[in-house]
Amino acid sequence: MTRGHHNLNAAKRLRRGLHHAAWRKNFFVRIAMFSSGIVFIALGFVLGFVPLLPGFPLGILGVFLLSLSSRRVRLALRRGVRFLPPHHRARLYFLRTRKLRAADRRAEGTGEAS
Numbered sequence: 001m002t003r004g005h006h007n008l009n010a011a012k013r014l015r016r017g018l019h020h021a022a023w024r025k026n027f028f029v030r031i032a033m034f035s036s037g038i039v040f041i042a043l044g045f046v047l048g049f050v051p052l053l054p055g056f057p058l059g060i061l062g063v064f065l066l067s068l069s070s071r072r073v074r075l076a077l078r079r080g081v082r083f084l085p086p087h088h089r090a091r092l093y094f095l096r097t098r099k100l101r102a103a104d105r106r107a108e109g110t111g112e113a114s
Helices: 003-014 027-047 056-069 071-083 086-110
Strands: none
Touching (some): 027 056
16 A cells, blocks of 8 residues: 555545534534524624623634535635635645644554555
């Protein structure tokens, strides 16, 4: 087995979490996640102006819930990465590949067949 094939299988294993779970296909769960994502983004925006409570974590949670519930939002976020400055894109790429490298090291350490 080549190293590239092993990386592909590790990437597939990483994507199986919330992204491909069976509950994501339930219409009511998707609607609940979408609406709660909108509420969290609105709360994050409103609390951004209040000095005591930061609204940034709520906004991030809202975007995360929206991306889990809607394929269009997920694709829009991926397309938006190209508008980031190059050093931010490089940082995101490094963080994404770091998770894959860590999964590869764990798989090699356990002797897991892919």
